[in-house]
Amino acid sequence: MPKSKRDRAVTLSKTKKKGREHKENIVSSIRDAVEKYNSIYVFSFENMRNLKFKQFREQLKSTSRFFLGSNKVMQVALGRSESDEMRPGLHKVSKLLRGDSGLCLTNMPVEEAQRIFNEYEDYDYARTGSIATETVELKEGPLDQFTHEMEPFLRKQGMPVRLNKGVVELVGDFVVCEEGNPVSPEASRILRLMEMKMATFKLNLICRWSPEDFEMYQEGLQGSDIESS
Known part of the structure; x- marks a missing residue:
């Protein structure tokens, strides 16, 4: 019978907690x-x-x-x-x-x-949970900044898109983020694709x-x- 993975010994010699000595x-x-x-x-x-x-x-x-x-x-x-x-x-x-x-x-x-x-x-890209410094809205129509290979990924981010003769097309206006509101994980990915840096270190x-x-x-x-x- 093969040995259970639960029985494997785990060494803790290389793991150190930052305790009193570190402080x-x-x-x-x-x-x-x-x-x-x-x-x-x-x-x-x-x-x-x-x-x-x-x-x-x-x-x-x-x-x-x-x-x-x-x-x-x-x-x-x-x-x-x-x-x-x-x-x-x-x-x-x-x-x-x-x-x-x-x-x-x-x-x-x-x-x-x-x-x-x-x-x-x-300047850097906004992370999930950071506050949007401006409202970003995409209008209905072709999105020339995105290649046709990106269409499935964009749909997964909640964007209402389709391919029209090999061009990514937005079938309705879409708000990526709103000024003053937290940036969602999906919005963070879209802003990065659009090369929009919204965070200031x-x-x-x-x-x-x-x-x-x-x-x-x-x-x-x-x-x-x-x-x-």
Whole structure:
């Protein structure tokens, strides 16, 4: 009788969970970086694209160090209150690590860092669930941008299409997505086929800390908010 697959031994030696040791290493790395760099920035991000962020980080690796991950772990590294902060004022930075945010520790001049972050934008295709930035509607008639081989795929995406003498034809008006509404999986595929990039990957500076001062960048975040959070 052949041996059951359920009886096969599975080795776990190559699988490691990111536990306490991993978190302690991050805390240690952040604290080492605090001693090495002149300024610390908190930034938020929109429509994160890992590859594009890696490229951005690589461009600045000679002057800067970036940290993304658990906000709580980064908060522990900096200190969450005046009593346990690593350097004076760092608890204010810690309290601004919320949601989609990260740390940039750098030796760049302030003006250069602000310029690089403010000017950075990269466009990509909208993913499922992202919010459409415009309404895209296709009118009834031939769709010359699609080849006849794509007709079955387009039908699977819910588009009312047919082949007419080898040309893909829309038999009725079709709304791909509506501005302000989430992009469906089907709409995401259609927009990619149409080469319509609707997602903007951006990095927004929230604050800057240095041993000399602390500066807020985003409106609506006041000192009282930091202290009460």
